[in-house]
Amino acid sequence: MSKFWSSVAGRTEPYVAGEQIDQEDIIKLNTNENPYPPSPKVLDAIKKEVDRKLNLYPSPTADQLKREIATYHNLRQDNIFVGNGSDEVLAFSFMAFFEPGKVTRFPAISYSFYPVYAKLFNISYEEVPLNKDFTLPVESFFQSEGGVIFPNPNAPTSIYLEFESIIEILENNPNQVVIIDEAYVDFASETAASLIHRYDNLVVVQTMSKSRSLAGLRVGFAMGNSDLIEALTRIKDSFNSYTLDRLAIVGAEAAVKDTEYFTATIEKVIHTREWVITEMKKRGFHVLPSQANFIFVCHYNKLAEELYTKLKKNSVLVRHFNKPGIENYLRITIGTDEDMEIFFKKLDNVLR
Secondary structure, eight states, X not given: OOTTOOHHHHHOOOOOOOOOOOOTTOEEOSSXXXXXXXXXXXXXXXXXXXXXXXXXXXXXXXXXXXXXXXXXXXXXXXXXXXXXXXXXXXXXXXXXXOOTTSOEEEESSSOTHHHHHHHHTTOOEEEEOOOTTSOOOGGGGTTOSSEEEEESSOTTTOOOOOHHXXXXXXXXXXXXXXXXXOTTGGGSXXXXXXXXXXXXXXXXXXESSSTTSOTTTOOEEEEEOHHHHXXXXXXXXXXXXXXXXXXXXXHHHHHHHOHXXXXXXHHXXXXXXXXXXXXXXXXXXXXXXXXXXXXXXXXXXXOHXXXXXXXXXXXXXXXXXXXXXXXXOEEEEXXXXXXXXXXXXXXXXXXX
């Protein structure tokens, strides 16, 4: 720690992203990227924008992108906020809705950026332990002093919380904001966006990195009532009016419009996921119920850290979280069928 650091820099514990290894033969199943490329219409839109306007600033409001997202989710444009990836949107949300000195609640096993944001913005927080089966203890999130945030499906456990429970949490926090982080919801049953008209304390955050194959463009968005969206906009415009560049805006617009490609890609991932779950169980793994583009598993006889290390030596990357309660689990992203066939061949060698 340098003597020149501020107290903010000193108290932060930065998020650690998944490994990025520049190796041609690597099977990369550790960062929950979509194994399929973006829609061809995305690439066409980006190429046209490159040829036209890169010398000009992008729109600070990205109104056309907001309109496309709003139309897709049957909302109004003033229900939509866009930002540079959902991580930025989440960071702005912590600042916009959670108050220092009031305890905010999120799951103890969850997206590991939450405690990072809380410490960065000096927000008190309570990490709520999950049930033994890794489900969310719904009543433990009632009457939160400072607000609630949780992923749905949860990360890294992959478990989806049904609407009835979400409604209970919303109705038992009438004076606090409830943020649902839906990074993986397109691989699940249903988004909570349909509840926005009913609950003025609900913020739903999504990303285009997973289901729309745009991890490299960094586009995320929030949905909520117009007052909540205005709070996010005030925070954004106090940092940087131009959080999305021109290529990201037009690429995201094209991705939202191409529902046919989007649906086909989602169906491929889900189909492969169900096949992978069956195959993992055959190999002696316990697999948590997944409604995401990844699975969370442990082996009955093998240590997760040992499996992770040996798979890495065999050019397969999976994610191991060496944290209490999940230290013997691996998170495995669903790749293409061909990716997973190679994965199983190498896994079988490791298990032998």
